[in-house]
Amino acid sequence: QKEVEQDPGPLSVPEGAIVSLNCTYSNSAFQYFMWYRQYSRKGPELLMYTYSSGNKEDGRFTAQVDKSSKYISLFIRDSQPSDSATYLCAMWAYSGAGSYQLTFGKGTKLSVIP
Amino acid sequence: EAGVAQSPRYKIIEKRQSVAFWCNPISGHATLYWYQQILGQGPKLLIQFQNNGVVDDSQLPKDRFSAERLKGVDSTLKIQPAKLEDSAVYLCASSLVAGLSYGYTFGSGTRLTVV
Numbered sequence: 001q002k003e004v005e006q007d008p009g010p011l012s013v014p015e016g017a018i019v020s021l022n023c024t025y026s027n028s029a030f031q032y033f034m035w036y037r038q039y040s041r042k043g044p045e046l047l048m049y050t051y052s053s054g055n056k057e058d059g060r061f062t063a064q065v066d067k068s069s070k071y072i073s074l075f076i077r078d079s080q081p082s083d084s085a086t087y088l089c090a091m092w093a094y095s096g097a098g099s100y101q102l103t104f105g106k107g108t109k110l111s112v113i114p
Numbered sequence: 115e116a117g118v119a120q121s122p123r124y125k126i127i128e129k130r131q132s133v134a135f136w137c138n139p140i141s142g143h144a145t146l147y148w149y150q151q152i153l154g155q156g157p158k159l160l161i162q163f164q165n166n167g168v169v170d171d172s173q174l175p176k177d178r179f180s181a182e183r184l185k186g187v188d189s190t191l192k193i194q195p196a197k198l199e200d201s202a203v204y205l206c207a208s209s210l211v212a213g214l215s216y217g218y219t220f221g222s223g224t225r226l227t228v229v
Contacts, residue, residue, distance in 0.1 A: 008154065043118070043205050043220030044157065088156050099170035102147075102218065104156030
């Protein structure tokens with residue numbers, strides 16, 4: 001079983017739809033949970049990060065963490081064509097000797113159709 | 115603030131050849147990372163530097179990959195000899211401090227194709 005599982009999609013939705021993206025994980029040592037957005041031929045850029053279980057909202061984006069179920073979600077409200085990108089979940093843990101591991105999911109490719 | 119600079123953007127080489135990638139992190143960022151992203155996969159950490167010292171290179175294939183950050187600023191990643199399975203995007207990232215989980219800034223990457 002991989003440490004982080006993410007459905008690669010692709011996911012195609014009409015403009016204005018609510019998008020739900022999810023990841024599960026197996027490593028209880030993960031402390032921070034992040035969502036990155038990656039446009040084609042660009043590096044990942046941080047969208048949101050959370051530490052504790054619960055919800056965190058930033059504009060049209062809501063990140064949700066359920067540590068008991070080892071499950072995280074990203075919701076995008078009123079999706080726009082500019083949201084079309086690959087969304088990567090990432091999880092961070094201290095791995096010892098000054099090393100900090102950021103483990104990524106495979107990414108979900110999202111297309112928002114006008 | 116200037117971002118993480120990487121060059122070249124694209125590289126095509128034949129198997130068994132050597133190749134080098136360059137990264138210049140954000141000014142003042144002590145921690146530098148090299149990631150490998152194979153098509154359809156998430157980035158995988160290859161090596162982490164703190165200033166000019168290696169903190170974690172446990173996933174670096176040391177028989178063919180090497181990396182250095184001599185003056186604690188820019189870094190090079192080398193592959194010698196390259197294999198077909200090395201075809202990927204090589205991403206460099208930097209952060210101000212090692213423990214800042216949300217502080218990674220990525221470059222646009224170098225896309226390597228090995229034929």
